[in-house]
Amino acid sequence: MSSATTAPAQAGANKNLHGPGSTIHVQTRNERPASFNLSDFEPVTGREVDWKLTPVAALADLLDATIDGAELTIDSTSNGSASVSWVSMSNDAVGLAGVPEDRASSIAWSSTENALLIDVSADDVSEVSVNRSGLGLAPRAAHTVIRVAPFAKTTVVLTSEGQASLSENVEIIAGESSQVTVISLQEWASDSRHLATHFIRADKNASVTHTVVSLSGAIVRVNPQTRLAGEGSSVNMLGLYFADSGEHLEQQVFVNHEAAQTKSRVNYKGALQGQGARTVWIGDVLIGPHAVGTDSYEQNRNLVLTEGTRADSIPNLEIKTGDIAGAGHASATGRFDDEQLFYLQARGIDEATARQLVVRGFLNEIVQQIPVASIAQRIELALDRELEGIA
Amino acid sequence: MAVLEIRDLHVSVETDQGTRQILRGVDLTICSGETHAIMGPNGSGKSTLAYTIAGHPRYTVDSGSITLDGADVLEMSVDERAKAGLFLAMQYPVEIPGVTVSNFLRTAKTAIEGTAPALRQWVGDVKTAMTNLKMDSSFTERNVNEGFSGGEKKRHEILQLELLKPQIAVLDETDSGLDVDALKIVSEGVNRAKENTGLGVLLITHYTRILRYIKPDFVHVFVAGKVAEQGGPELADRLEAEGYDRYVEATA
Ligand SMILES: Nc1ncnc2c1ncn2[C@@H]1O[C@H](COP(=O)(O)OP(=O)(O)O)[C@@H](O)[C@H]1O
């Protein structure tokens, strides 16, 4: 694929592999302020490293002061013995996975009255789904905690639709040897705005799969960060986004390899179509001084379907120990490949169908890894709808 | 009975250094059941001819005509040409990530036929064709051309030829990069298609070795963008012995 982005995107393909012992410093991610106190965060100007690619002017009401933090109306289902309940923000389940690192997250944290706690007890196997819809366009704050006890196995699907101006934090605590799958699907109305931070903490030998799917909304910024806190823990962070005209879809992904023998994979894929379609992917990986034996790879690929779009793709890798198994990253943003279209058309396939095949094929790598069939299907249908317009 | 007629075809391509003429008056007539070998040195314009027949957007037809049973091929879009019965086995088949061979073949067959093939029959046909081409059944779950070896790519092209059943096929250096075994398997596939469907073949090659397995009725020597000489199979033998020097010197 050829390059088709404007600066500062990573034009074309770039692939870097860092073998054991190499050290590169791109950015010192862990020196960012982290605090539960809103007063510790300066007002957002849009010049900050974590806000400079975000349309902050259109987010002023979510970045200024505390907002409505009343309980959201949600629909939830649960099988297995997982419990879903509202608890006070002073509950000891809150604050286990992370500390706010930006002003939006801090405002949401201090505004929220009660947190939604999804509690999975030890050795339990369960599936939980939570849907938020019809929240309205007035600013709202929310907090969700997914706490999975040791040796449990759980899948949590968080879906969002309709109108919203939502700023939220999601904490995911994966206890020792637990297997946790979380899917966050954003299919908001076209005038919705959504700022989210997902804090993931993986304890010893825990295995987490975290997927962010953003299909629509005016501004959707979902920043998942994982602390591989326990030895032998692993995370697979997946993302899929499809930005149409006028949509800003952003994700800042952070993996912090704190403990030894930890493994991370990050794979985000996005498509852009239409005037002003905008995506941002920033992928930070920090391999800490104790994280010997780390195995890490992150990649982001964007497919540009029309003129007038912009995709930023910025991978950062910081290694503070010499003894790792491997770390690498790849980033590519490319146009539709006309040779692929020609090949398919030369087999009788019309142009519109050929384009759909190519785009769906490109995104398939992520869709195929979504373990909940109904969600995979929902994504495929949404993609079909998006792609009807591109011929 | 199909007839592909190419008349006084002039084709150019836009390059960084400006417009470049490649084909300079090609005349060819290929009928169902006939096999025409086009032989020529590298850079003589063979692939350009193949791509132009298939309708690749990079090539501009400056003058001349291509018709299939009288219908104007140059007026047709790429997919319309395929639906009309033309097929191009590409010299460099393109990778399509995330699209499985199985999905691709079914989509193409559906497009060409206008309706989806009956599932059971189709699965059987694919299986038989793959067995004939000595392709492992796991092949259908791989992504189109992704990570295929050179030989696998060419077999996959011939698999499509056998399943899509065109009237006229252009094979662009299908022999290049194949070892003897693969060359035989691929040639058998072409010969089966000829036998089963009365396929007309335009066999583009640089070397004579594939002509041992696919017997041409006509041989055309292609030099500097046009046919420099034509004859029967004996012309291929002469090229084998003498090479292209005689023609290249004549045009230089
Ligand atoms: N897309 C293109 N852009 C620039 N030059 C081209 C292009 N396609 C073909 N050519 C040139 O036209 C000539 C014929 O090429 P081609 O048709 O590929 O020949 P052959 O298949 O006989 O080797 C060559 O000199 C080649 O470099």
Ligand SMILES: [Mg+2]
């Ligand atoms: Mg060629």
